[in-house]
Amino acid sequence: MATIIVVTSGKGGVGKTTTSASVSTGLAKRGFKTAVIDFDVGLRNLDLVMGCERRVVYDFVNVIQNEALLKQALIRDRHCDNLFILPASQTRDKEALNKEGVGRVLDELRDSFDYIVCDSPAGIEQGALMALYFADEAFIVTNPEVSSVRDSDRILGILQARSKRAESGSTPIKEHLLVTRYSPRRVEAGEMLSLKDVQDLLGIPLIGVIPESEVVLQASNSGVPVIHFDQSPSGQAYDDVVARFLGESRPMRFLEPERKSFLQRLFGT
Amino acid sequence: MPRSNATDTQDLFAAEPQAQQSAFELKGSVFTLSVLRIHSNELDVIEAQLAKRLEKSPQFFANAPIVVDLEAVRDISAPLDFHRFVAMLRGRHFFPVGVQNGSPSQHEAAMSAGLAVLKGRAMKDAPNVAPLINAPPDTTAEPIPPDDEPELDATLAARPTQAHNTKIIQQAVRSGQRVMARNSDLIVLAAVNAGAEIIAEGNIHVYAPLRGRALAGVSGDTHARIFCHQFEAELVAIAGNYRVFDDGPPKELRGKAVQVFLDGEQLIVAPLD
Numbered sequence A: 001m002a003t004i005i006v007v008t009s010g011k012g013g014v015g016k017t018t019t020s021a022s023v024s025t026g027l028a029k030r031g032f033k034t035a036v037i038d039f040d041v042g043l044r045n046l047d048l049v050m051g052c053e054r055r056v057v058y059d060f061v062n063v064i065q066n067e068a069l070l071k072q073a074l075i076r077d078r079h080c081d082n083l084f085i086l087p088a089s090q091t092r093d094k095e096a097l098n099k100e101g102v103g104r105v106l107d108e109l110r111d112s113f114d115y116i117v118c119d120s121p122a123g124i125e126q127g128a129l130m131a132l133y134f135a136d137e138a139f140i141v142t143n144p145e146v147s148s149v150r151d152s153d154r155i156l157g158i159l160q161a162r163s164k165r166a167e168s169g170s171t172p173i174k175e176h177l178l179v180t181r182y183s184p185r186r187v188e189a190g191e192m193l194s195l196k197d198v199q200d201l202l203g204i205p206l207i208g209v210i211p212e213s214e215v216v217l218q219a220s221n222s223g224v225p226v227i228h229f230d231q232s233p234s235g236q237a238y239d240d241v242v243a244r245f246l247g248e249s250r251p252m253r254f255l256e257p258e259r260k261s262f263l264q265r266l267f268g269t
Numbered sequence B: 001m002p003r004s005n006a007t008d009t010q011d012l013f014a015a016e017p018q019a020q021q022s023a024f025e026l027k028g029s030v031f032t033l034s035v036l037r038i039h040s041n042e043l044d045v046i047e048a049q050l051a052k053r054l055e056k057s058p059q060f061f062a063n064a065p066i067v068v069d070l071e072a073v074r075d076i077s078a079p080l081d082f083h084r085f086v087a088m089l090r091g092r093h094f095f096p097v098g099v100q101n102g103s104p105s106q107h108e109a110a111m112s113a114g115l116a117v118l119k120g121r122a123m124k125d126a127p128n129v130a131p132l133i134n135a136p137p138d139t140t141a142e143p144i145p146p147d148d149e150p151e152l153d154a155t156l157a158a159r160p161t162q163a164h165n166t167k168i169i170q171q172a173v174r175s176g177q178r179v180m181a182r183n184s185d186l187i188v189l190a191a192v193n194a195g196a197e198i199i200a201e202g203n204i205h206v207y208a209p210l211r212g213r214a215l216a217g218v219s220g221d222t223h224a225r226i227f228c229h230q231f232e233a234e235l236v237a238i239a240g241n242y243r244v245f246d247d248g249p250p251k252e253l254r255g256k257a258v259q260v261f262l263d264g265e266q267l268i269v270a271p272l273d
Helices: A016-029 A060-064 A099-112 A126-133 A146-162 A164-168 A184-188 A195-202 A214-222 A233-245 A262-267 B008-013 B043-054 B082-091 B104-112 B149-156
Strands: A003-008 A034-038 A083-086 A115-119 A137-142 A174-182 A206-211 B034-037 B064-069 B094-100 B116-118 B166-169 B178-181 B185-188 B197-200 B204-210 B213-216 B226-231 B235-238 B241-244 B258-263 B266-271
Touching (some): A003 A126, A016 A083, A016 A115, A016 A174, A016 A233, A099 A115, A126 A146, A137 A146, A137 A195, A146 A164, A146 A195, A174 A195, A214 A233, B034 B094, B043 B082, B082 B094, B082 B104, B166 B178, B178 B185, B185 B197, B197 B204, B204 B213, B235 B258, B235 B266, B241 B266
Parallel strands (some): A003 A137, A034 A115, A137 A174, B034 B064, B178 B197, B185 B204, B197 B213, B204 B226
């Protein structure tokens, strides 16, 4: 029986798709059979970040509307054998997602997978509501700035009031705070909220901090989830996140500005 | 009733709609009354036992308003003389105000003796309450045991009703959420975040940071107050008098434990210590 994870934020551009790609890859690399679903119907990003955009034939909406079988639409990842991508449709709108259809697809996936990662679109409209409705656990992706924190707060309220678990009164969704695009240097300069500020404002357990890095953009552009870049702080930070999610205890890293040594400065690395 | 926002419906209740000041106002309230449950409709028996019971503490019930519960005697067809009953109780320094759980004819008789008929909760709900006056079992009235003073308290002492309704919220109130406490106080044990709104007809307590909006006494209760542990609110209001903190609360109040109340028309935000 799979665990359903929603990666959500309210605000756009904070790193939901990057996180979905890396977390699902990290789970698959550890041997869990994982599916990652793009709920951003109409826009489509996940397949690009995962580097499988040319292999998309059928999509999530086709499956919901019984125009294709689930196994026809699932795309096997290039790097991990037990990771599958269910891409979004670019030609429909988000109203194509409904509780019955989404629930049926998730039920079908639940039997044969360990984890299902739902990549939520930005906003609090139908797509975002459907992505979080069936979730067991949630990654709240937040940038250290006021508007992102505010939107995360909003989405937490929705998780706690309008998810299936909330409606049926069962155990609430387990919430994990993931702070992304964190720049210790800018926090020190007072240009960004500190980690402590974000935690105080949202009041949910922290699962990780992903440092701001150019590698993330490079990874997205090349269609390789950043967790594969295991030499970069961002890649390592995502690996920590997955490890913590699976119960390992790892100290938080990359919270202090990098002090470059003389040699590093000399060679500009 | 606040005159400032009086509507047509509210004016219906005002004694003189054209006058500056209403001559009265109508309000609901909840009182705690003692209940005298009788198990016999023979006034002499009741009086004798009552006299004996009151010997020890004659002033205990002095002028206590009292409701007579008739449930145990409602099926006794012999009429109860309420005029005499009232006079007897007054003589014992009780102040009978009404009856409950009687038969229709008993209620009619009680009303003609100047007693109100109260819609009482059936006393069956409280089987543990010891009867004050027992119906005579056979021929003789059952003697009251000397050591039953606590029973007296249990029976005649004020039955506590819930004095105040309170709504308690344990979870953070988040941006875009609104919590409304109608007819009651509101207690929040977790943060009220920016963009959230908490509203109560009574008082508001927040034992955590208050970062959003808090509106107390929204139905016009100018005595309502807001208390919070850590004041960072965007807006506070009491009975429609509000104050916004555009640039955050003033330094001397920010993050402090404060209370908010009305002094006349003026909304005061004061530190608690």
